Amino acid sequence: MSGVPTHWYNIAVDLPKPLPPPMDPYEGESRIALLNRIMPSELLHQEFTSLMYVPIPDEVREIYMRLGRPTPLRRARGLEKLIGNGVKIYYKFEGALPGGSHKLNTAVPQVYYASKDGAKEVATETGAGQWGLAVSIAAALIGIKAVVFMTKSSYLSKRQRVMFMRTYGAMVYPSPSEVTKYGVEAVKANPNHPGSLGLAISEAIDYVLQGEGRRYIPGSVLEFVLMHQTVIGQEAINQIPEEPDLVVGCVGGGSNFAGLTYPFIGAKLRGEGFEKTRFLAVESKAAPKLTQGRYEYDFPDSGGLLPMIRMLTLGHNYVPPPSHAAGLRYHGAAPSLSLLVKEGVVETRAYTQEEALEAGVLFARSEGIIPAPESSHAIRAVIDEARRMPKGSVILFNLSGHGLLDPDAYEKVNAS
Amino acid sequence: MSGVPTHWYNIAVDLPKPLPPPMDPYEGESRIALLNRIMPSELLHQEFTSLMYVPIPDEVREIYMRLGRPTPLRRARGLEKLIGNGVKIYYKFEGALPGGSHKLNTAVPQVYYASKDGAKEVATETGAGQWGLAVSIAAALIGIKAVVFMTKSSYLSKRQRVMFMRTYGAMVYPSPSEVTKYGVEAVKANPNHPGSLGLAISEAIDYVLQGEGRRYIPGSVLEFVLMHQTVIGQEAINQIPEEPDLVVGCVGGGSNFAGLTYPFIGAKLRGEGFEKTRFLAVESKAAPKLTQGRYEYDFPDSGGLLPMIRMLTLGHNYVPPPSHAAGLRYHGAAPSLSLLVKEGVVETRAYTQEEALEAGVLFARSEGIIPAPESSHAIRAVIDEARRMPKGSVILFNLSGHGLLDPDAYEKVNAS
Numbered sequence: 053m054s055g056v057p058t059h060w061y062n063i064a065v066d067l068p069k070p071l072p073p074p075m076d077p078y079e080g081e082s083r084i085a086l087l088n089r090i091m092p093s094e095l096l097h098q099e100f101t102s103l104m105y106v107p108i109p110d111e112v113r114e115i116y117m118r119l120g121r122p123t124p125l126r127r128a129r130g131l132e133k134l135i136g137n138g139v140k141i142y143y144k145f146e147g148a149l150p151g152g153s154h155k156l157n158t159a160v161p162q163v164y165y166a167s168k169d170g171a172k173e174v175a176t177e178t179g180a181g182q183w184g185l186a187v188s189i190a191a192a193l194i195g196i197k198a199v200v201f202m203t204k205s206s207y208l209s210k211r212q213r214v215m216f217m218r219t220y221g222a223m224v225y226p227s228p229s230e231v232t233k234y235g236v237e238a239v240k241a242n243p244n245h246p247g248s249l250g251l252a253i254s255e256a257i258d259y260v261l262q263g264e265g266r267r268y269i270p271g272s273v274l275e276f277v278l279m280h281q282t283v284i285g286q287e288a289i290n291q292i293p294e295e296p297d298l299v300v301g302c303v304g305g306g307s308n309f310a311g312l313t314y315p316f317i318g319a320k321l322r323g324e325g326f327e328k329t330r331f332l333a334v335e336s337k338a339a340p341k342l343t344q345g346r347y348e349y350d351f352p353d354s355g356g357l358l359p360m361i362r363m364l365t366l367g368h369n370y371v372p373p374p375s376h377a378a379g380l381r382y383h384g385a386a387p388s389l390s391l392l393v394k395e396g397v398v399e400t401r402a403y404t405q406e407e408a409l410e411a412g413v414l415f416a417r418s419e420g421i422i423p424a425p426e427s428s429h430a431i432r433a434v435i436d437e438a439r440r441m442p443k444g445s446v447i448l449f450n451l452s453g454h455g456l457l458d459p460d461a462y463e464k465v466n467a468s
Numbered sequence: 469m470s471g472v473p474t475h476w477y478n479i480a481v482d483l484p485k486p487l488p489p490p491m492d493p494y495e496g497e498s499r500i501a502l503l504n505r506i507m508p509s510e511l512l513h514q515e516f517t518s519l520m521y522v523p524i525p526d527e528v529r530e531i532y533m534r535l536g537r538p539t540p541l542r543r544a545r546g547l548e549k550l551i552g553n554g555v556k557i558y559y560k561f562e563g564a565l566p567g568g569s570h571k572l573n574t575a576v577p578q579v580y581y582a583s584k585d586g587a588k589e590v591a592t593e594t595g596a597g598q599w600g601l602a603v604s605i606a607a608a609l610i611g612i613k614a615v616v617f618m619t620k621s622s623y624l625s626k627r628q629r630v631m632f633m634r635t636y637g638a639m640v641y642p643s644p645s646e647v648t649k650y651g652v653e654a655v656k657a658n659p660n661h662p663g664s665l666g667l668a669i670s671e672a673i674d675y676v677l678q679g680e681g682r683r684y685i686p687g688s689v690l691e692f693v694l695m696h697q698t699v700i701g702q703e704a705i706n707q708i709p710e711e712p713d714l715v716v717g718c719v720g721g722g723s724n725f726a727g728l729t730y731p732f733i734g735a736k737l738r739g740e741g742f743e744k745t746r747f748l749a750v751e752s753k754a755a756p757k758l759t760q761g762r763y764e765y766d767f768p769d770s771g772g773l774l775p776m777i778r779m780l781t782l783g784h785n786y787v788p789p790p791s792h793a794a795g796l797r798y799h800g801a802a803p804s805l806s807l808l809v810k811e812g813v814v815e816t817r818a819y820t821q822e823e824a825l826e827a828g829v830l831f832a833r834s835e836g837i838i839p840a841p842e843s844s845h846a847i848r849a850v851i852d853e854a855r856r857m858p859k860g861s862v863i864l865f866n867l868s869g870h871g872l873l874d875p876d877a878y879e880k881v882n883a884s
Contacts, residue, residue: 061810064675084847095543098773118542118543118545118546118835118836120564124536126534127534129534129566130534130609150836150837150838151836152872189836192832192833192834192836193546193833193834193835193836204639212628212872212875212876215875215882216838216872216875216878217876217881218882219832219878219881219882220832220833220840221833246720250540275607413635416608416635417608417609417636417637418608418609419534419609420534420535420566420567420572420605420608420609422566422632422635456628456632456872456873457872459627459628459631459632462631462632462635463631466631466635467636
């Protein structure tokens, strides 16, 4: 009776069309075979499961509870008052977790499954560092080593996250790094390469292939990552006292958006409620794959080491401009989310960083919490939507993280 | 039935001896008369109340709930395992509040009462910035302006807190500043003056006296501040499943320690439970008033603008060495806490910053949360005490804040 779900929800079984499976490219070695060498076996199993509900291991659930699940669902009465037209706004606060973001929801099971495989190290990529920090925390709690390749532009601007990853005991490399061939090649091609999430993925995989007892774990895009996040939406359905008209989340690869919305969307697709609920995915104009991407098979990483997945993508070599909302700079969106957008189940919207951070400051001053720059994109959409919705309408959004480790973003806003 | 207390608890009525009242010095104008000019009237009323329980205004209680009260009480199973002798450790997590510390518990009512007096601005001092940030948040939510004088050494090292205070809309001055005569005099005497909390208090008061519609509000030491914090301990008594053998907190001026322990101590003094419970107040060796101070009438501020209070003190002109746990650098301890120490009800202990931060890292890696450097002092004492307590013993401590805004402290630890 703790309020923490016992299972993760797998939307694959409820999608309007079958999910296009990961595919090997026509040439080169099999990426799917590679996955089997580098990833925890249970995660691959979950990637392709046909179960609607996948049980959460007791050890994982126990850590969820220790770290603060269920997270709070709160009413944003200050923001409501500011908007002033009688629309009700609820938010799920994933920033209440240590590390300050939703990323722990999947970091904990992924590190757990790696340790079950006997791994001594996990390696991963990170953009703004929310994911790297979550992996560092999970690895410390479970007792194995974390190695993080962090997009160089963020490594330089998000100093606090780098520092705290090290406090938790993790090894952190700026990407492009000197320890993998992909990093070395990228620097050769462009000595000022700012890094990209796709490149950092390739580096983490290469690192895993270089040694024994290492496993690669990803922070977003893969279906099991999204599935682990569905604890958010399952809790929200139990916590929210009324049916939302609109559910909003920001999208980097899609995991926090899916985490909140998929349990709602699944119920809607099965005809079990939420018939009138709309779903809005909000991205950064710095990486507008939902609004401007093509729906096609592409690599999740710039090195092309992972199997191709069918997704809305800007191309796996897309190098986004540096951005404070660095978690939203990824070139593609998860396959299930891409399909839901194509099928018209999920609406999309893109904002500039300035538009988002302005909303973030309004939220801070009316609700007391500094939002992550990523989450501020969702807040901007909430404000814009609320202004044109009728009195009594209900909005729910995912406050996927706080912004206390993003002083670089707010420093700019203060100065402007 | 929200679990948030309806009243604050006033320990004055349960103390073994009457609390020595604030006093005017023998010469100069009346400081008590000054207080009436600068502070919200209801706060002065509360400072001298003989009520055992003071009602929390509905508006304040509503904000408490919106911001995350009741805060979690958690079991530190990872830390227990690390210590490994079967002692049980619980902690109350005040870092779950926005701003990351317990300070909001008193910032909200103080700003509320200032606004009830018709004030347009509140002015205050801050050390590490936990208090200044809390006042900035409370002022944003309640809709008045905050002006913060921040100890210069912290202003330079705690950049994130300064920046976020401004994001919330506050005006922040390093102290000594150029806007008050006390600041100007201090710089004249010592051009490299690092600031002190006592000096910042004098500056804030002087600022209030310079204009209309301004009120001064203090972050610690005064009895009503400690009383506002008792929501922590009242919640903890309801939440903890077994009677603690030891309750621990760190002490700057005494407010987070009092907040957790006073409801327990009051019950013990009244013979209503917790007979075998010990109470341990932990300070920094950088400002060891509990272990080395004299028990006498002294000024709470270096300028001598406030009435004298009887307390354990190092002298109101004590200039502590710079420290990452800057919240523990105050020269005195609140009158009620000083009296409880003198009467042997509360035990004391002092640690160096290095001893504390080492414990902070252990806690981060075993429980997932980076503790505030201040709170790490309490953690150090918990670990040392737990190691010599028998199996099955129960410890409760106040994790008064998280350390995500104290990267300066952990950067040093990582490097060492």
